[in-house]
Amino acid sequence: MSLYHEAAELIDTLTKHGGSIKSLVFGKKSVKSDLKTLYALTIEAAKWSEILSEVIENSCILTTDKKLTPTLALLLTHDLLLSRKGIALPATHGLHTAIARHKARLSSELTKLRIRRGCPTLEALRTLVNQGGVTSKAHPRWVRINTLRTDLDSQLATTLAEYTRTEDLAAVAKPGCHEKIYYIDEHVPNLIALPSAIDLAKSLSYKKGMLIMQDKASCFPAYLLDPAQIDGDIIDACAAPGNKTTHLAALLAGSSPVSNISKSKIFACERDSARSLTLKKMVTLAGAEQVVKIRANQDFLRLNPRATEFANVTGLLLDPSCSGSGIVGRDEASVTIHLPNATKANDTAQRGKKRKHSSSEPPPKVKFEPDAPLEDSNAEESVPELEQDVQKLQTRLKSLSDFQLRIIEHAMSFPVAWRITYSTCSVYDEENEHVVVRALMSDVAIERGWRVMRREEQVDGLKKWHIRGRPEAVEHALEGADVELGADEVAEACMRCIKGGDEGTMGFFVAGFVRVGNSLGESDGFVKGQRDQNGTNGALDHREEETDDEWHGFSDED
Numbered sequence: 001m002s003l004y005h006e007a008a009e010l011i012d013t014l015t016k017h018g019g020s021i022k023s024l025v026f027g028k029k030s031v032k033s034d035l036k037t038l039y040a041l042t043i044e045a046a047k048w049s050e051i052l053s054e055v056i057e058n059s060c061i062l063t064t065d066k067k068l069t070p071t072l073a074l075l076l077t078h079d080l081l082l083s084r085k086g087i088a089l090p091a092t093h094g095l096h097t098a099i100a101r102h103k104a105r106l107s108s109e110l111t112k113l114r115i116r117r118g119c120p121t122l123e124a125l126r127t128l129v130n131q132g133g134v135t136s137k138a139h140p141r142w143v144r145i146n147t148l149r150t151d152l153d154s155q156l157a158t159t160l161a162e163y164t165r166t167e168d169l170a171a172v173a174k175p176g177c178h179e180k181i182y183y184i185d186e187h188v189p190n191l192i193a194l195p196s197a198i199d200l201a202k203s204l205s206y207k208k209g210m211l212i213m214q215d216k217a218s219c220f221p222a223y224l225l226d227p228a229q230i231d232g233d234i235i236d237a238c239a240a241p242g243n244k245t246t247h248l249a250a251l252l253a254g255s256s257p258v259s260n261i262s263k264s265k266i267f268a269c270e271r272d273s274a275r276s277l278t279l280k281k282m283v284t285l286a287g288a289e290q291v292v293k294i295r296a297n298q299d300f301l302r303l304n305p306r307a308t309e310f311a312n313v314t315g316l317l318l319d320p321s322c323s324g325s326g327i328v329g330r331d332e333a334s335v336t337i338h339l340p341n342a343t344k345a346n347d348t349a350q351r352g353k354k355r356k357h358s359s360s361e362p363p364p365k366v367k368f369e370p371d372a373p374l375e376d377s378n379a380e381e382s383v384p385e386l387e388q389d390v391q392k393l394q395t396r397l398k399s400l401s402d403f404q405l406r407i408i409e410h411a412m413s414f415p416v417a418w419r420i421t422y423s424t425c426s427v428y429d430e431e432n433e434h435v436v437v438r439a440l441m442s443d444v445a446i447e448r449g450w451r452v453m454r455r456e457e458q459v460d461g462l463k464k465w466h467i468r469g470r471p472e473a474v475e476h477a478l479e480g481a482d483v484e485l486g487a488d489e490v491a492e493a494c495m496r497c498i499k500g501g502d503e504g505t506m507g508f509f510v511a512g513f514v515r516v517g518n519s520l521g522e523s524d525g526f527v528k529g530q531r532d533q534n535g536t537n538g539a540l541d542h543r544e545e546e547t548d549d550e551w552h553g554f555s556d557e558d
């Protein structure tokens with residue numbers, strides 16, 4: 001398989017499921033290409049993808065040349081126009097000839113685009129690309145309506161009275177959009193999106209805790225736990241600053257006022273003292289203090305699952321510390337990838353032509369210089385550091401994922417718990433599908449009958465969510481394991497959100513676990529291990545003897 005086919009496979013995985021280019025490249029086992037070259041090509045093509053997609057669409061080569069897929073066209077155009085070394089294939093190779101015969105058209109479209117963007121030289125365009133200044137998409141501002149204090153209709157009639165509803169999420173995600181428009185989310189109830197330039201932080205509703213700024217992806221865990229349905233108390237294990245805690249409280253209250261929900265409690269644990277103060281403030285502002293019992297400075301791993309006060313804990317929300325690689329704006333090698341549309345002759349070129357005749361909008365004053373191929377020095381310079389970087393990253397991910405696994409295992413040991421959600425704002429398989437599989441294979445999961453919450457068992461809005469986990473990542477975690485797990489079913493049960501993708505979310509991962517013998521029904525052998533499913537181990541027996549709140553079984557050194 002050629003370098004371009006291997007890179008195309010990676011890009012197709014990334015556009016479908018998200019993830020990190022670095023971990024996908026270096027985590028791949030059967031790669032023929034040199035890893036550093038494959039990484040450099042993929043990351044550079046991804047960075048240039050918005051520009052190159054426009055160039056490819058405007059040159060219409062995909063409508064005339066059926067040999068090229070959109071992904072191959074992106075990669076080959078990158079090397080043809082931007083790489084000092086050109087196409088890394090013999091001139092007679094089919095892919096080489098397929099792209100090289102369009103060189104004049106592609107170069108001309110790149111020049112036109114560069115001028116449209118006001119860049120006098122390719123170097124100037126390159127600087128713009130490296131600074132991330134070419135994007136045609138902004139991250140929407142997601143606002144959760146806090147139903148403990150207000151409701152959607154009241155907010156639409158007051159705070160958003162001058163706003164118009166749009167059915168098009170892309171309209172609110174346009175950079176620089178100041179239009180007073182809002183979009184009502186189709187997956188999570190009581191969630192709206194506004195253009196990012198609109199800041200409601202000064203509004204009275206925000207100051208009174210009626211509106212909470214919370215990314216759509218970050219609303220998935222509490223919604224997936226479905227607290228009103230699990231009939232019992234809940235633990236939010238890693239709670240500060242409290243977005244998911246207050247969301248849980250709102251969902252628990254449902255449509256009734258908070259004073260009516262006396263039956264269930266939410267224990268919110270936070271290990272860090274400064275963050276515990278933020279949590280307290282947020283819970284009070286959101287009007288959730290009656291239902292949320294804050295455990296400030298509390299390490300969740302030191303809670304005794306057998307303590308009397310947790311005897312009625314049926315659900316746990318786990319949102320532990322992670323690499324944060326999915327957070328928008330964080331410097332991580334997961335760039336948004338744009339693929340050219342094979343059927344669309346982009347209208348940008350047409351708009352560009354019209355602009356020439358428009359008296360109100362003069363063309364940008366640019367100095368014309370002939371296009372020369374750009375040196376892909378950026379990629380090459382970073383290569384010597386890459387291995388070290390990757391090693392450091394892998395050590396960090398190992399330590400984070402071990403900690404995340406311990407959080408899940410501890411949650412699985414609460415005696416009457418039967419539903420758990422696990423989430424991260426990470427793009428890495430190691431913290432996501434791998435942790436889920438390791439948790440499913442753990443002693444405590446097998447002994448107590450935990451399995452994944454399947455897609456069809458999830459709340460309606462999330463059943464509909466189309467970006468699911470990565471089957472390859474599940475298979476990778478299962479290699480050499482002495483259990484049978486349906487990789488596709490586990491992947492289908494997991495959900496991913498793609499950082500900077502069309503859905504306007506941060507990079508995020510969430511999965512649910514349920515326990516056999518609960519209201520969802522009996523076990524069907526998602527895990528068919530060799531181990532005795534009825535046995536208990538010493539650790540669990542020991543835990544049964546403990547009675548006080550403080551449990552000393554694990555400690556968290558991370």
Ligand SMILES: C[S@@+](CC[C@H](N)C(=O)[O-])C[C@H]1O[C@@H](n2cnc3c(N)ncnc32)[C@H](O)[C@@H]1O
Nearest residue numbers: 238239240241242243244271272299300319321
């Ligand atoms: C990703 S943040 C949680 C965000 C929060 N769920 C929200 O939605 O606002 C992780 C939090 O867990 C806390 N944490 C980490 N390890 C913990 C532990 N062992 N016990 C309790 N809290 C922990 C961290 O201090 C941090 O505040």
